[in-house]
Amino acid sequence: MTRVTTALVCVALLGMSAGCRERDRAAKEESAELGTRRGEPVADVARAHSETTAIARTDTAVAPGAVATVASARVDLWRGPGDRPFDVTLRTGDPASAMSRRFGRITLRTSLRSRAADLGQYPCTSCHLGRRIVLADDRVADAHQNIKVSHPRQTGGTCATCHSADNVELLALKSGERATLDHTYRLCAQCHFSQAEAWAAGAHGKRLDGWQGRRVLMGCADCHDPHDPALEPRIPFRGPRIERTRGSGK
Amino acid sequence: MTSERSTGPLPDPGDHTLLQKRVDRRRALSILLGGAAIGTSAVAACAPLGATTPESKEARLLAWREYIKGNYRTMTEVERAETIARLERLAELKRGVDVTIQSTGAQPGVVFGYAFNISKCQGFRSCIEACINENNLDRRAATQYIRIFEMEDGVVDLDHADATFQHEVPAEGHFYMGTQCFQCADPPCVKVCPVGATWQEPDGITVVDYDWCIGCRYCMAACPYWARRFNWGEPEVPVAELNTNQHYLGNRARKAGVVEKCHFCIHRTRKGQLPACAEACPTGARVFGNLLDPDSEIRWVLANKRVFRLKEDLKTEPRFWYFTD
Ligand code: SF4
Ligand code: SF4
Numbered sequence: 001m002t003r004v005t006t007a008l009v010c011v012a013l014l015g016m017s018a019g020c021r022e023r024d025r026a027a028k029e030e031s032a033e034l035g036t037r038r039g040e041p042v043a044d045v046a047r048a049h050s051e052t053t054a055i056a057r058t059d060t061a062v063a064p065g066a067v068a069t070v071a072s073a074r075v076d077l078w079r080g081p082g083d084r085p086f087d088v089t090l091r092t093g094d095p096a097s098a099m100s101r102r103f104g105r106i107t108l109r110t111s112l113r114s115r116a117a118d119l120g121q122y123p124c125t126s127c128h129l130g131r132r133i134v135l136a137d138d139r140v141a142d143a144h145q146n147i148k149v150s151h152p153r154q155t156g157g158t159c160a161t162c163h164s165a166d167n168v169e170l171l172a173l174k175s176g177e178r179a180t181l182d183h184t185y186r187l188c189a190q191c192h193f194s195q196a197e198a199w200a201a202g203a204h205g206k207r208l209d210g211w212q213g214r215r216v217l218m219g220c221a222d223c224h225d226p227h228d229p230a231l232e233p234r235i236p237f238r239g240p241r242i243e244r245t246r247g248s249g250k
Numbered sequence: 251m252t253s254e255r256s257t258g259p260l261p262d263p264g265d266h267t268l269l270q271k272r273v274d275r276r277r278a279l280s281i282l283l284g285g286a287a288i289g290t291s292a293v294a295a296c297a298p299l300g301a302t303t304p305e306s307k308e309a310r311l312l313a314w315r316e317y318i319k320g321n322y323r324t325m326t327e328v329e330r331a332e333t334i335a336r337l338e339r340l341a342e343l344k345r346g347v348d349v350t351i352q353s354t355g356a357q358p359g360v361v362f363g364y365a366f367n368i369s370k371c372q373g374f375r376s377c378i379e380a381c382i383n384e385n386n387l388d389r390r391a392a393t394q395y396i397r398i399f400e401m402e403d404g405v406v407d408l409d410h411a412d413a414t415f416q417h418e419v420p421a422e423g424h425f426y427m428g429t430q431c432f433q434c435a436d437p438p439c440v441k442v443c444p445v446g447a448t449w450q451e452p453d454g455i456t457v458v459d460y461d462w463c464i465g466c467r468y469c470m471a472a473c474p475y476w477a478r479r480f481n482w483g484e485p486e487v488p489v490a491e492l493n494t495n496q497h498y499l500g501n502r503a504r505k506a507g508v509v510e511k512c513h514f515c516i517h518r519t520r521k522g523q524l525p526a527c528a529e530a531c532p533t534g535a536r537v538f539g540n541l542l543d544p545d546s547e548i549r550w551v552l553a554n555k556r557v558f559r560l561k562e563d564l565k566t567e568p569r570f571w572y573f574t575d
Contacts, residue, residue, distance in 0.1 A: 082545025198575070202547025203367065203555065206534040211546070212522035223532070231533070233418050236398075237375035 075217075077186060078200040086200070086215040088185065128168045148228040162187055162226070184221040309343045312336045321446060322459045322498060334498060341503065349494040351502050354520045356453035362514050362569065363454075363541040364528075365551040366428055369575040370535035373398055373419035373426040380530030381430075384515060385501040386493055388485035395479065395512040396430045396527060408560075428535075429560070430527075431456065431477035431512035432568030439469035439478065448509075454541075454569055455514050457499035465507040474564050478511045514538075541569065 080086040127143070152158065164170040170178040171187045179186045189196035198204035199217065206223065209216040220226070319325070319333050334351045341349045378396045387393040399411035403423050411427070420426065437456050440448055447462040448469055470478045484506045496502040497517035504510050515525035519538070523529075528536040539548035551557065555573040562568075 081547055081550040084545065201550040202537055203551050204534055210522040211524055211539045233420060234374060236373055236419050237379040238416060
């Protein structure tokens, strides 16, 4: 059963990551059918599915100049100012959909990338198939060389602190619920609650689109590497500068 | 100075009286030259020999009509549409670019405000880059509206701040603070302008009519925040880099000898978009919104964070707050 369940989750997630609504829905219906037919408990799977499929895909039908290639998930759990729900940008499965937006001559690229393309070893189920894989520390490092595990090191966490033990593609919340990788803010907010509050209210994190109407927020993992969350230093834009006039700033 | 504010898309009759003297000055000029029509043909007739292609002739006629137009605030809707059509055509004739110049008015019930998180800013200067490109700032003179100051941790000391840092950021033991025009609620720059070329719009943006400014630079002296920039030469922007989405009171082409400044991306924000700097900032240090909407992000910051403004004792009431996490 575990194997079947996992495979179904896998199908659903793959469907989603391919940005294909049809397949996603089909997978959900299929799983619901199977689950009912066999009379087996599918609570977790159903939850995972409802989270992935309840996403309001706004896709590309946005005003000119607005964010074009990013689908959004409606977040009702955390509310914006005035108790308004807001959208969180989602990574789509299409590597070509990296978000870019033109400002005059330059093209702004945010760190919003295809999650599937971003995660070198996605889908996780290609290794972690159906059963929990527990490895010695050095083996984990071997298998996940692309992950710099500074956050778990600092906090004394293990993989299972955040990842669901029997399905690594889901995040394990302390409440016992599970969340998909697109809803990382639910996991992060468990400790970083003041940041989460400021994020929902508009004082933490990057916002896209406008000050009016639909609000689109970047999710936690769109800017922070969850395993190594500090931002990298960089060389600043070295454009034209203005020398200060004498006495200004007094 | 509230009587100087324009109250909507149509000019306030009060403005007419206010500017009558200046309108008369221009009118006198055109009468002197025998009226607009005759003046136009005179100019065309006296044009230097040689360059008399239909395009150059048309450009000269348009330039002449532009020269005798009024202050933006005293124009009727029709006159505004006409000058915009002329400016768009001139851009096409002179530079071969197809620009769109908006005259979008202020939205009712909106006053813009800005907040800047000094705990978040990392000194990347992405805002400056976006601003230069968005607003067609002079590349040769290296004009920039925004400055990012680097200061040592502990105290806001702009006297000893460095706005020219070139090293990797964020530097150890330092923090960063950005300045630009703060769109003061009681702007001294507006009070000193002798010709009414700069004024505060109903949504709080202080704008400049580049075709009415005489370049006296009084406003630059009056601004306590060093927010205004003077064009010593004609701004140079390569055609390929030109942002063709423009606003009459915003990022349209400026000329030599006039003052310009940050206008909160009037061509974007009046349509509900974020200013380019807020959108470009990768750290989320910039919060922009409607001060009159109690549910806006900016109001949340004002209600929930410790905020301060620069040089508050001058009572210019900047609509730009700094805050920390
Ligand atoms: S420089 Fe232009 S805008 Fe400034 S005070 Fe003089 S005329 Fe007015
Ligand atoms: S910051 Fe300076 S230019 Fe801007 S409104 Fe205030 S006084 Fe005027």
